Amino acid sequence: MVERKGAVRRRGVLAGFAGAGAMLGTPAILRAAPSGKPVRVGATLSLTGFLAQTAIVHKIASEMMVEEINGRNGLLGRPIEYVLLDDQSKPEAARSLYEKLITVDKVDLIQGPYATAPILAAMGVAQRYGKVMIQSSMGIPKLQTYDRAFPATPFGPEPNVTYPNVILDAIATFPTPPKNMVVLTSKFPSAQFMAQGMKEQAERRGVKVAMYLEYESGNRDFGAIAARVKEANPDLLWVGSLGLESNLLLEALRKLDYTPKNHFHLYPAPGPLALSPDGDKALCSTFIEPDEPFLSRPGFKHLAEEFKVRATKANLPYSTIDAQGCGMISEWQILEAAVNGAGSLEDEKIAAWLKKNRVTTVYGSMRFDGPYNHGDAAQFIKQVQNKEWKVVWPKDVSAPGVKLIGA
Amino acid sequence: MPSVTLLGQALISGVLAGGLYGLLAMGLSLSWGLLRLVNLSHFALAFLAAYIVYELGTTYHVAPWWSAAMVVPLMFAIGAAQHWLFDRFKVNELGSLLMTFSFAVILEVAIQLYWTADFRRYETPYSTLSLRAGPFFIPVLDLTLCIVAALLACGTWVWLRRTYVGKALRAAAEDPDIAAAYGVDHKRLAYLLSGIGAGYAGIAGTFIALIATLAPAEIWTYLGIVFAVVIIGRLGNPLGALLAGMLIGASESLAQAVLSPAWSPVVSFSVLIVILLWDPEWL
Numbered sequence: 001m002v003e004r005k006g007a008v009r010r011r012g013v014l015a016g017f018a019g020a021g022a023m024l025g026t027p028a029i030l031r032a033a034p035s036g037k038p039v040r041v042g043a044t045l046s047l048t049g050f051l052a053q054t055a056i057v058h059k060i061a062s063e064m065m066v067e068e069i070n071g072r073n074g075l076l077g078r079p080i081e082y083v084l085l086d087d088q089s090k091p092e093a094a095r096s097l098y099e100k101l102i103t104v105d106k107v108d109l110i111q112g113p114y115a116t117a118p119i120l121a122a123m124g125v126a127q128r129y130g131k132v133m134i135q136s137s138m139g140i141p142k143l144q145t146y147d148r149a150f151p152a153t154p155f156g157p158e159p160n161v162t163y164p165n166v167i168l169d170a171i172a173t174f175p176t177p178p179k180n181m182v183v184l185t186s187k188f189p190s191a192q193f194m195a196q197g198m199k200e201q202a203e204r205r206g207v208k209v210a211m212y213l214e215y216e217s218g219n220r221d222f223g224a225i226a227a228r229v230k231e232a233n234p235d236l237l238w239v240g241s242l243g244l245e246s247n248l249l250l251e252a253l254r255k256l257d258y259t260p261k262n263h264f265h266l267y268p269a270p271g272p273l274a275l276s277p278d279g280d281k282a283l284c285s286t287f288i289e290p291d292e293p294f295l296s297r298p299g300f301k302h303l304a305e306e307f308k309v310r311a312t313k314a315n316l317p318y319s320t321i322d323a324q325g326c327g328m329i330s331e332w333q334i335l336e337a338a339v340n341g342a343g344s345l346e347d348e349k350i351a352a353w354l355k356k357n358r359v360t361t362v363y364g365s366m367r368f369d370g371p372y373n374h375g376d377a378a379q380f381i382k383q384v385q386n387k388e389w390k391v392v393w394p395k396d397v398s399a400p401g402v403k404l405i406g407a
Numbered sequence: 408m409p410s411v412t413l414l415g416q417a418l419i420s421g422v423l424a425g426g427l428y429g430l431l432a433m434g435l436s437l438s439w440g441l442l443r444l445v446n447l448s449h450f451a452l453a454f455l456a457a458y459i460v461y462e463l464g465t466t467y468h469v470a471p472w473w474s475a476a477m478v479v480p481l482m483f484a485i486g487a488a489q490h491w492l493f494d495r496f497k498v499n500e501l502g503s504l505l506m507t508f509s510f511a512v513i514l515e516v517a518i519q520l521y522w523t524a525d526f527r528r529y530e531t532p533y534s535t536l537s538l539r540a541g542p543f544f545i546p547v548l549d550l551t552l553c554i555v556a557a558l559l560a561c562g563t564w565v566w567l568r569r570t571y572v573g574k575a576l577r578a579a580a581e582d583p584d585i586a587a588a589y590g591v592d593h594k595r596l597a598y599l600l601s602g603i604g605a606g607y608a609g610i611a612g613t614f615i616a617l618i619a620t621l622a623p624a625e626i627w628t629y630l631g632i633v634f635a636v637v638i639i640g641r642l643g644n645p646l647g648a649l650l651a652g653m654l655i656g657a658s659e660s661l662a663q664a665v666l667s668p669a670w671s672p673v674v675s676f677s678v679l680i681v682i683l684l685w686d687p688e689w690l
Contacts, residue, residue: 048524048624050622052623053524053624055524056523056524056525187669214667214669215667216669216672218628220619220628221424221656221659223660223663224420224421224659225663226420227412227416227417227420228409228413244526247528251534256544257544271525271526277535314523315523316525317525317527
């Protein structure tokens with residue numbers, strides 16, 4: 001039984017690589033242009049509201065991928081028609097809009113929205129209609145209990161256990177390995193989930209958590225929190241931040257004339273933190289960056305360049321592709337491989353194909369046969385060095401000539 | 408037990424953060440208290456001003472004080488134009504909520520169309536400068552904001568109580584018909600007051616551009632807290648708005664220092680409830 005599964009997996013890997021190779025290696029002129037009735041793929045993104053600054057990255061990546069796939073052979077030889085609606089960063093709006101996409105707009109397939117709460121809302125609707133839903137940004141894998149929901153980002157089934165250990169392994173290599181830390185987190189569910197994991201794993205490995213603090217998501221005044229951090233003066237400040245919160249915290253610390261010895265940020269806005277005078281040596285979670293060895297992955301260099309062009313045209317101040325944009329690219333790569341691999345638009349067949357096969361994405365080869373349909377974790381650490389994000393850990397994926405810098 | 412330094416620093420940070428709440432609350436308090444119009448678009452105007460200051464500073468390298476000199480009259484004009492709409496369509500207190508909410512949403516979308524939903528940050532050399540007083544640090548920009556807010560609050564308070572225009576505005580707010588019988592041209596004064604309220608949003612926006620990171624959805628960040636400040640400070644009372652802002656800011660900050668930071672919103676709204684129940688005469 002084990003051997004059979006292994007054989008199936010090997011064949012799946014080979015099929016995935018062969019498919020990707022054929023897809024990317026064939027000159028465009030020799031590829032058949034998609035024709036016939038379009039395949040309607042529906043989705044919502046938070047184009048307005050508090051998640052909009054990240055969702056715009058997803059939108060750009062998504063539109064780019066629809067053109068890329070249509071420039072190849074589309075889905076089953078048919079062009080994609082992308083039906084995108086704005087869920088206004090509200091889960092209840094996402095729920096209604098997915099209902100509309102499926103029942104009124106009669107889309108053939110759906111893609112997941114952005115962020116845990118809208119994804120959970122949309123997943124309920126997808127489950128009711130038996131639709132396959134691929135999503136790239138649900139940070140709490142154990143909540144993905146629907147068997148036709150698939151992750152496009154390699155969090156792994158237990159990122160609250162695996163990723164803190166990646167961080168602890170990295171800081172253990174510092175000239176003076178941190179002996180204590182402060183864990184400070186937003187109450188945003190996925191950040192809080194990871195912060196609790198960080199606290200547990202740090203204590204398990206003998207790093208004292210001197211202070212664990214939670215703040216309300218959307219907090220804008222970090223003065224008092226900064227004073228508490230300064231007083232604790234930890235060897236490592238771990239921040240479960242979203243968006244701007246890291247910038248605001250670091251600015252508040254600088255106003256107190258304090259620079260943290262080492263600081264890690266979970267999901268910050270990449271541009272503002274990299275470019276901030278306070279962002280130097282900041283550590284952060286990532287899955288991929290437009291650097292080697294990732295640029296050698298099939299098609300990624302072209303996609304990173306194309307994204308930059310589009311993001312610049314869309315007037316984004318930080319136009320470099322990051323893990324958010326790549327998550328959406330991966331979603332489309334998985335959908336393309338699964339539909340064409342299954343040879344069908346039927347959700348049952350697409351889901352069955354994904355559970356048996358690997359897909360080559362910008363994140364590397366992904367599988368979906370583990371708990372909650374997750375495969376292997378591939379969450380890394382990047383660091384701001386000379387105003388640029390560079391992957392610094394693990395060493396085998398570090399940018400060439402770049403080293404992790406610790407105090 | 409938190410140290411004295413931590414408590415003192417938290418108090419300073421809170422009072423200074425409260426200056427922004429107070430500054431934002433002033434314009435809202437004036438239009439609500441004296442014109443009976445609840446102007447939700449006040450926050451959107453402040454952010455529009457912040458984005459303009461950001462644009463002038465980053466693209467054209469205009470110093471923020473010169474930007475403020477341009478933005479405040481512009482906001483004044485927008486405020487007056489907005490009042491023309493209120494007047495033209497005979498908008499009442501409840502209707503103003505709906506109308507200004509729509510206006511705020513339109514402004515949010517317009518801001519997003521031009522500046523995108525992505526974060527914008529106006530880095531200046533003085534954004535993180537601090538003065539040192541013993542073990543305490545006082546951020547220069549936040550202190551400047553508080554001083555400006557205090558000057559505006561005191562100036563407006565004196566204007567409303569000591570000048571003919573101020574007295575006429577207060578009289579018209581009490582009873583427009585009787586005030587009109589005494590020759591008060593309430594309609595013209597209302598344009599002036601709407602403009603001043605929006606001008607205050609322009610000043611608040613200038614500081615927001617320098618202190619905060621901008622994103623269109625941030626328009627709504629201050630809504631709940633500033634409403635609490637307006638109510639605690641009493642409608643139409645600029646000094647009350649500033650003091651209430653500082654009280655809420657200090658309460659939030661001390662809660663962050665002593666309890667869990669997650670408790671700070673609970674504390675600020677608890678202060679509101681306590682004050683509403685207590686209803687002290689001096690307030």
